[in-house]
Amino acid sequence: MAQSSSVARHDSHSTTEQGSGWSTKRIAVTALFCALAAICTLFVEFPILPAVPWLKYDPSAIVCLIAGLAFGPATGAVVSVISYLPHIATASGFWGMVMAIVATISMVLPASLVYKRDTTLRGAIVGMVLGAVASVCACILANIVVTPLYAHMATADVIALIVPALLPFNVLKVAINAVVTALIYKPVTKALGN
Template sequence: MRNVSANTRKLTTLAMLAALAIVLVALIHFPLVPAAPFLEYDPADIPIFIGTFLFGPAAGLALTAVVCVIQGVTVSAASGPIGIIMHFLATGTFVLLAGNLYRAHRTRKAALLGLAAGTLAMTAVMCVCNLVFTPLFMGSPVGEVVKLLLPAIIPFNLAKAAINSVITYLVYKPISRLVFGEKEPAAS
């Protein structure tokens, strides 16, 4: 019976985090880098990062997939399948790296290391994704995208991931206590 209760809590929490991510991207989105106003910050990854730290990288990756698809067919429909793929690759990379680093130790230091590594990895993945997918989506030559890497794409992705990481770091422990009580489960 205890296992059913834990599974129900996990599924309910993940569903609420997915819904929160969609609401956040619908309500909060604005340009961060003047050189590329089409690159908009949104806090939708914060609930995904929290879900990853709460339940591990596999749950975080599943949450990423659900949010990417729902977001991609609703509030971000203009970006179509390419937007869904890019979001999944970027956030999925972050989730797998940060989630595995945090799962191994479940300390503040491991959380910081995971968030920092995830930020750098997400930025690198988005550089590659923009070089591959932006020419397809926007019809611009790869050379034009390359020109945007240093003044716009890299700073934007570093800033977005860093902001979301800092907020995740600040709110994770109180949310963890709410979900699990005083003590979160040991690393699995």
């Protein structure tokens, strides 16, 4: 009997809170975050800069950030990828999915890695600022590489859009994500019992 309880304690696939792997609760909450982020990215999008109405914001990255801060970088990465898979079936298709994943995971991973080491408000702010900078850079680079592939634009035309459109849009987007996450993170995690 002692031997079987010892095995259960070391089982990395245990579905209990005591297991060193993902608990049933963590899997269920991760699935909930994935569903919520997917709903946000598919049904809640709108332009935030009148000059560039084709660039639309959705709050899905907020959900991914909260998942990463609450449950760690692995959960943040899982939510940042799985929640965007439905994009394949939308007008934005494969490339829209790639861009959404790049934009989100480049913010979520740095933020959650920093916060994992320093679980204070300061750690959250530093992490989100680093994540915001990484996301803006990743979005600009991804636009230069990916946009010519699906929008049939010359690379030079995409580069010409960086200062007037891509940079302000992405800076505003990550600022909204960071500020809203900072405001709602604690109440949400308390409601989840984390």
